[in-house]
Amino acid sequence: MRLSVSEIKKLTALKKKKYRHSEDLFLCEGVRLLEEAQKSNFYPEKVYYSKASLNERGQKLVQLLKQNKIPIYDIGNKEIERVISTKSSQGIVGVFKPRKYNLEQQLNQGTRKLLVCDNINDPGNLGTLMRSAAAFGFSPVITSTKTVEINNPKTMRASMGACFNLPYIEKQPPELIVEKLKEFGFKLLLADVKGKILNNLNSFSGKVALIIGSEADGGSDTFEQNADYVVRIPMSQNVESLNAAMAGTALMFWLNNSERMPK
Amino acid sequence: MRLSVSEIKKLTALKKKKYRHSEDLFLCEGVRLLEEAQKSNFYPEKVYYSKASLNERGQKLVQLLKQNKIPIYDIGNKEIERVISTKSSQGIVGVFKPRKYNLEQQLNQGTRKLLVCDNINDPGNLGTLMRSAAAFGFSPVITSTKTVEINNPKTMRASMGACFNLPYIEKQPPELIVEKLKEFGFKLLLADVKGKILNNLNSFSGKVALIIGSEADGGSDTFEQNADYVVRIPMSQNVESLNAAMAGTALMFWLNNSERMPK
Numbered sequence: 001m002r003l004s005v006s007e008i009k010k011l012t013a014l015k016k017k018k019y020r021h022s023e024d025l026f027l028c029e030g031v032r033l034l035e036e037a038q039k040s041n042f043y044p045e046k047v048y049y050s051k052a053s054l055n056e057r058g059q060k061l062v063q064l065l066k067q068n069k070i071p072i073y074d075i076g077n078k079e080i081e082r083v084i085s086t087k088s089s090q091g092i093v094g095v096f097k098p099r100k101y102n103l104e105q106q107l108n109q110g111t112r113k114l115l116v117c118d119n120i121n122d123p124g125n126l127g128t129l130m131r132s133a134a135a136f137g138f139s140p141v142i143t144s145t146k147t148v149e150i151n152n153p154k155t156m157r158a159s160m161g162a163c164f165n166l167p168y169i170e171k172q173p174p175e176l177i178v179e180k181l182k183e184f185g186f187k188l189l190l191a192d193v194k195g196k197i198l199n200n201l202n203s204f205s206g207k208v209a210l211i212i213g214s215e216a217d218g219g220s221d222t223f224e225q226n227a228d229y230v231v232r233i234p235m236s237q238n239v240e241s242l243n244a245a246m247a248g249t250a251l252m253f254w255l256n257n258s259e260r261m262p263k
Numbered sequence: 264m265r266l267s268v269s270e271i272k273k274l275t276a277l278k279k280k281k282y283r284h285s286e287d288l289f290l291c292e293g294v295r296l297l298e299e300a301q302k303s304n305f306y307p308e309k310v311y312y313s314k315a316s317l318n319e320r321g322q323k324l325v326q327l328l329k330q331n332k333i334p335i336y337d338i339g340n341k342e343i344e345r346v347i348s349t350k351s352s353q354g355i356v357g358v359f360k361p362r363k364y365n366l367e368q369q370l371n372q373g374t375r376k377l378l379v380c381d382n383i384n385d386p387g388n389l390g391t392l393m394r395s396a397a398a399f400g401f402s403p404v405i406t407s408t409k410t411v412e413i414n415n416p417k418t419m420r421a422s423m424g425a426c427f428n429l430p431y432i433e434k435q436p437p438e439l440i441v442e443k444l445k446e447f448g449f450k451l452l453l454a455d456v457k458g459k460i461l462n463n464l465n466s467f468s469g470k471v472a473l474i475i476g477s478e479a480d481g482g483s484d485t486f487e488q489n490a491d492y493v494v495r496i497p498m499s500q501n502v503e504s505l506n507a508a509m510a511g512t513a514l515m516f517w518l519n520n521s522e523r524m525p526k
Contacts, residue, residue, distance in 0.1 A: 124387075128506055135498035135505050158506075165501070234520060235398035238428070242398050243391055243421075246512040249505070253513035257497060 001073045003048075011048070011083045014095070017149060026151040029084050029093045031058045036161025037094065038064060044094030047072040050080040053091025061092070085153055098151060101167040106140040107184040112207045113137060113255060114186070116177060118144040118223055119214035120244060126150065127158025128245035129212060134162035136249075136256040138210065141168040142177055144220060174222035181209045187228040189255075190219060191247050195230035208255060212248040215241055264336045266311075274311070274346045277358070280412060289414035292347050292356045294321045299424025300357065301327060307357030310335040313343040316354025324355070348416055361414060364430040369403040370447040375470045376400060376518060377449070379440060381407040381486055382477035383507060389413065390421025391508035392475060397425035399512075399519040401473065404431040405440055407483060437485035444472045450491040453482060454514055456504050458493035471518060475511040478504055 003011075013019040014027045025045065028034060031054075037044065038061075047065055051074045054062065065072050075083075080091050106114075115138040120126045126148050133141050141150075148155060150170055156163050181188060186209040211227065213219025224230070233247055242250070266274075276282040277290045288308065291297060294317075300307065301324075310328055314337045317325065328335050338346075343354050369377075378401040383389045389411050396404050411418060413433055419426050444451060449472040474490065476482025487493070496510055505513070 128509065131502075131506060132509055135496075135502040137499050160506075162502070233398075233516065236400050239394075239398040239425075242512070243394060243423075245509070246391065246395055246398075249509040250513055250516035253496065253516070 001075055003073075003075050003079055008079065008082060011093075011095070015085055017152075020149070020151060024097060026096055026098060027083070027085075027093055027153070028096055028151075028156060029086060029153060030157075031055070031061050031090045031092060033156055033161065034065075034092060034094050035061055037096070037164050038068070040161060040164035042096070042099065042164045043068060044070055044096050046070070047092065047094045048075050048080060048083060049092040050074065050077040052077050053080065055090060058090050058092055096151075099167075101140060101169055103140075103142070103169045103172070103180055106167055106169065107180060107186075111139055113252075114140055114142065114209050115248065115252065116142045116144070116181075116209055116211040116223075117147050117248075118174065118211055118219045119146045119217055120212065121146070121148050121214060121216075122244070123148045123152040123154035124158045125243065125245040126152075127155040127160075127163070129248045130155070130159040130162040130166055130168070132245070132249040132252055134159075134166045136252040138252050138256075139167055141166060142172055142209075143168065143170045144174050144177065145171050146220075147171070174220040178222055178226045182226075188223065188226060189229045189231060189251075190223050190227035191233070191251055192219065192224070192230050193232055193241050195232040210248065210251055210255065212244055212251075215244045264338055266336075266338050266342055271342065271345060274356075274358070278348055280415075283412070283414060288358055288360055290346070290348075290356055290416070291359055291414075291419060292349060292416060293420075294318070294324055294353045294355060296419055296424065297328075297355060297357050298324055300359070300427045301331070303424060303427035305359070305362065305427045306331060307333055307359050309333070310355065310357045311338050311343060311346060312336070312355040313338065313340040314354075315340050316343060318353060321353050321355055359414075362430075364403060364432055366403075366405070366432045366435070366443055369430055369432065370443060370449075374402055376515075377403055377405065377472050378511065378515065379405045379407070379444075379472055379474040379486075380410050380511075381437065381474055381482045382409045382480055383475065384409070384411050384477060384479075385507070386411045386415040386417035387421045388506065388508040389415075390418040390423075390426070392511045393418070393422040393425040393429055393431070395508070395512040395515055397422075397429045399515040401515055401519075402430055404429060405435055405472075406431065406433045407437050407440065408434050409483075410434070437483040441485055441489045445489075451486065451489060452514075452518075453486050453490035453493045454496070454510050455482060455487070455493050456495055458495040473511065473514055473518065475507055475514075478507045
């Protein structure tokens with residue numbers, strides 16, 4: 001099938017954040033990520049590929065998508081290269097409508113641990129934090145206004161599919177996040193290098209919202225002013241800080257396992 | 264100063280691993296990394312820059328390098344762009360001779376916690392593991408034969424300077440690593456998704472070598488066969504694994520803090 005010029009334009013426009021928002025669609029590239037989406041029962045609106053560029057695994061994926069009745073089009077090598085943004089995307093790209101989650105509904109579902117990503121501007125870090133949140137049962141993930149998009153291609157890749165099945169609520173003002181978390185009885189645990197050394201997290205038996213801010217800029221004032229606990233991860237003196245994704249992972253690991261620690 | 268064609272050739276050759284080895288030199292780009300090297304009293308053999316491309320922070324660095332009597336040359340914008348490999352390197356690059364550490368000497372220095380990186384082929388992951396190792400006092404870092412280079416530009420960037428002050432011994436055969444660690448009384452703790460759930464790491468009062476393998480390919484057989492403990496990080500059932508850097512960070516954090524946990 002040959003795409004018309006206007007169809008190509010529409011697709012390539014989705015590489016830009018502005019158009020992702022206005023169209024309420026996003027692109028997701030590569031065999032592995034599209035496989036992950038399938039596993040999470042998250043189906044694309046359409047898929048474009050180039051048969052000539054696909055490896056064997058990609059061909060299996062195309063079969064699976066066809067079985068699942070996804071509209072899928074072989075548009076040839078030249079055209080697919082205009083649509084994709086990375087060389088490693090193996091000649092296949094899907095167009096998805098973002099899943100929408102409601103904050104109050106998520107907080108109402110009995111969740112006891114969740115993650116807030118505040119001012120995280122590195123998409124790799126955000127994706128890694130989502131992957132770790134999925135691993136340690138922190139759900140939903142809430143991001144603040146200034147955090148990078150979850151449907152950024154790099155975020156999706158680093159999340160290893162967690163972006164497809166972990167509920168998230170994006171781009172919320174810090175004031176609203178604080179208000180809702182307090183309303184639903186969450187303790188706010190803010191990670192910050194100026195905080196107190198972590199001591200006894202076993203005492204965290206209640207509902208906890210872990211807040212991870214940007215390494216470079218720290219967290220929003222709103223979270224600093226409203227945190228119930230500000231904690232620092234103990235580390236060597238000559239090291240200034242951990243990568244934000246590392247700090248978040250270490251703390252989620254600890255919080256998730258405190259019941260396993262000897263009492 | 265204008266570099267001769269052969270000088271330019273020599274420099275750009277250092278972008279290739281082969282020449283880094285044969286020349287026993289490596290390049291390190293960008294203001295921040297060169298600042299980190301200075302902080303660690305790790306001085307370049309030579310520095311090349313383009314005054315026109317430097318920001319204010321870069322200009323301060325050039326002053327500092329001059330004060331420290333480092334041979335430093337303004338070679339202009341066109342030439343610097345041929346030498347550097349990333350756009351974000353801000354017009355400055357240093358040529359360094361790698362620091363050399365001896366494995367036995369390091370093991371003899373009373374270290375009680377160290378990190379082994381096995382088959383880690385993503386330079387970002389290796390750098391992040393080094394940064395976390397520095398944060399949690401795991402020293403030295405030992406890498407196995409198949410692990411990516413520490414002086415790879417991406418490894419250095421992700422390590423945030425840990426590559427300059429954390430002792431490391433690179434590219435060792437797994438058999439030799441195991442032999443030396445056992446000789447010096449280390450318990451081998453291998454992280455593996457097939458391992459046992461971590462339970463009570465408080466019992467780790469002795470010397471411990473944490474071994475982190477590649478996510479994709481797992482660890483070398485030698486480590487699997489010789490590990491004293493094979494542990495798995497407890498996580499949600501629908502998540503297959505953590506990023507290797509995350510798994511390593513979480514475990515180093517735990518091992519470093521077990522004495523803080525309630526007994």
